Amino acid sequence: MLVLVGLVLCLAPADALTTFPPKFQVGNLNGNMVVKCNTSERQVTWTQNGETEPMVELVAKERTLTILGLDLPATGNYSCWAGTVLLDATYVVVSSTRKEKMNISCQAESYHGSFHCSWAGPPSAVFRARLTRSNGSLGEWVPAAGSSGHFSASFMDPSFCPFAEELHPLQLELEGLSDTSYHNFSYQFFIRDIVRPDPPQNLTVQQRGEQLHLAWAPPASWSLPKSYFALLYRLQYELPNGTQVDKYVEGTEETQLRECARRARISCQDPFTNPAWSPWSAWQGLGAARQCRLRAR
Numbered sequence: 511m512l513v514l515v516g517l518v519l520c521l522a523p524a525d526a527l528t529t530f531p532p533k534f535q536v537g538n539l540n541g542n543m544v545v546k547c548n549t550s551e552r553q554v555t556w557t558q559n560g561e562t563e564p565m566v567e568l569v570a571k572e573r574t575l576t577i578l579g580l581d582l583p584a585t586g587n588y589s590c591w592a593g594t595v596l597l598d599a600t601y602v603v604v605s606s607t608r609k610e611k612m613n614i615s616c617q618a619e620s621y622h623g624s625f626h627c628s629w630a631g632p633p634s635a636v637f638r639a640r641l642t643r644s645n646g647s648l649g650e651w652v653p654a655a656g657s658s659g660h661f662s663a664s665f666m667d668p669s670f671c672p673f674a675e676e677l678h679p680l681q682l683e684l685e686g687l688s689d690t691s692y693h694n695f696s697y698q699f700f701i702r703d704i705v706r707p708d709p710p711q712n713l714t715v716q717q718r719g720e721q722l723h724l725a726w727a728p729p730a731s732w733s734l735p736k737s738y739f740a741l742l743y744r745l746q747y748e749l750p751n752g753t754q755v756d757k758y759v760e761g762t763e764e765t766q767l768r769e770c771a772r773r774a775r776i777s778c779q780d781p782f783t784n785p786a787w788s789p790w791s792a793w794q795g796l797g798a799a800r801q802c803r804l805r806a807r
């Protein structure tokens with residue numbers, strides 16, 4: 511029992527990280543690590559996770575601290591002090607032993623150069639990410655939002671040109687710190703491969719004489735001009751007997767149906783790069799008061 515309590519105490523993790531620490535160091539398990547206090551003070555004292563006498567093998571000399579045999583209990587927040595004045599703090603973790611393959615998914619609603627990525631990670635982790643832009647310059651680290659193991663971040667590449675063919679992939683680097691370990695991975699992709707438009711807008715269904723007239727507008731977020739950024743539309747409508755029919759149209763924002771349809775919905779796709787279809791719009795109908803009365807031909 512005593513042994514168990516002791517183990518639990520020793521392994522009690524540092525306070526969970528809530529933001530990415532400004533300064534951190536990654537060491538190998540069982541290796542030694544030197545932590546420096548960035549100060550002009552000659553003599554400093556150290557704490558680990560707020561403890562003045564941590565159960566860790568440490569050698570302190572002037573402004574440096576050597577951690578001997580880095581293990582999980584030795585990870586966490588090392589702060590140096592002049593009396594009660596905080597001088598500096600370094601978050602110490604071990605490198606992750608597993609070669610990780612993160613399941614990251616990115617989506618762009620258009621060719622403006624902005625996109626959104628999400629991925630899964632340890633629930634206790636904090637992540638940050640940065641982008642190598644299409645012109646080769648390196649972006650700033652941005653913190654990722656996250657809760658219960660799901661993380662996401664939005665990016666913008668101001669040097670992205672919607673009218674030029676993408677010759678080089680964008681590269682995203684991700685870094686994560688959990689209480690005790692460091693995770694990193696990178697992801698390369700082309701915007702053209704991650705485009706998924708928003709649903710088309712303002713679908714209307716009207717009876718005009720012997721035909722149903724359907725009209726809509728492209729998604730508000732889609733790139734302009736329309737002549738360059740064409741969209742392929744997929745209409746789906748439901749016959750009075752419940753059968754669903756698909757109709758594809760391109761280069762127009764209206765169409766006629768000769769059949770009766772109870773309701774219709776629409777989605778769209780970039781016809782040239784052929785990535786994902788947009789989500790469906792909501793169903794639109796003629797309304798209960800106005801039954802479709804097209805005569806059978």
Ligand SMILES: *[C@@H]1O[C@H](CO)[C@@H](O)[C@H](O)[C@H]1NC(C)=O
Nearest residue numbers: 527531587588589596599601
């Ligand atoms: C480390 O400890 C110092 C002193 O208590 C504190 O100011 C700092 O926010 C802590 N850093 C992290 C990443 O928890």
Ligand SMILES: *[C@@H]1O[C@H](CO)[C@@H](O)[C@H](O)[C@H]1NC(C)=O
Nearest residue numbers: 532533546547548549550598
């Ligand atoms: C040390 O602190 C100075 C002043 O705050 C800062 O300019 C410098 O970047 C710091 N150096 C390191 C290695 O953190």
Ligand SMILES: *[C@@H]1O[C@H](CO)[C@@H](O)[C@H](O)[C@H]1NC(C)=O
Nearest residue numbers: 611612613614615628629630
């Ligand atoms: C990756 O994530 C997506 C959605 O987040 C999920 O559908 C897919 O099954 C995942 N793949 C793997 C290999 O975990």
Ligand SMILES: *[C@@H]1O[C@H](CO)[C@@H](O)[C@H](O)[C@H]1NC(C)=O
Nearest residue numbers: 643645646647667668669670
């Ligand atoms: C790349 O684009 C960014 C953002 O537009 C700009 O700040 C930077 O100067 C550019 N770098 C090069 C090498 O063109």
Ligand SMILES: *[C@@H]1O[C@H](CO)[C@@H](O)[C@H](O)[C@H]1NC(C)=O
Nearest residue numbers: 536683684693694695696697
């Ligand atoms: C992860 O970080 C290590 C150490 O900083 C670096 O050498 C490695 O290239 C990084 N890996 C990825 C996939 O970014």
Ligand SMILES: *[C@@H]1O[C@H](CO)[C@@H](O)[C@H](O)[C@H]1NC(C)=O
Nearest residue numbers: 711712713726727728729730
């Ligand atoms: C779509 O409908 C909304 C609300 O009725 C309207 O404000 C907007 O201008 C319409 N958009 C287009 C492209 O027709």
Ligand SMILES: *[C@@H]1O[C@H](CO)[C@@H](O)[C@H](O)[C@H]1NC(C)=O
Nearest residue numbers: 749750751752753754769770
């Ligand atoms: C529904 O109606 C259409 C057109 O009137 C017809 O072609 C189709 O076979 C019908 N489907 C069923 C399941 O009755």
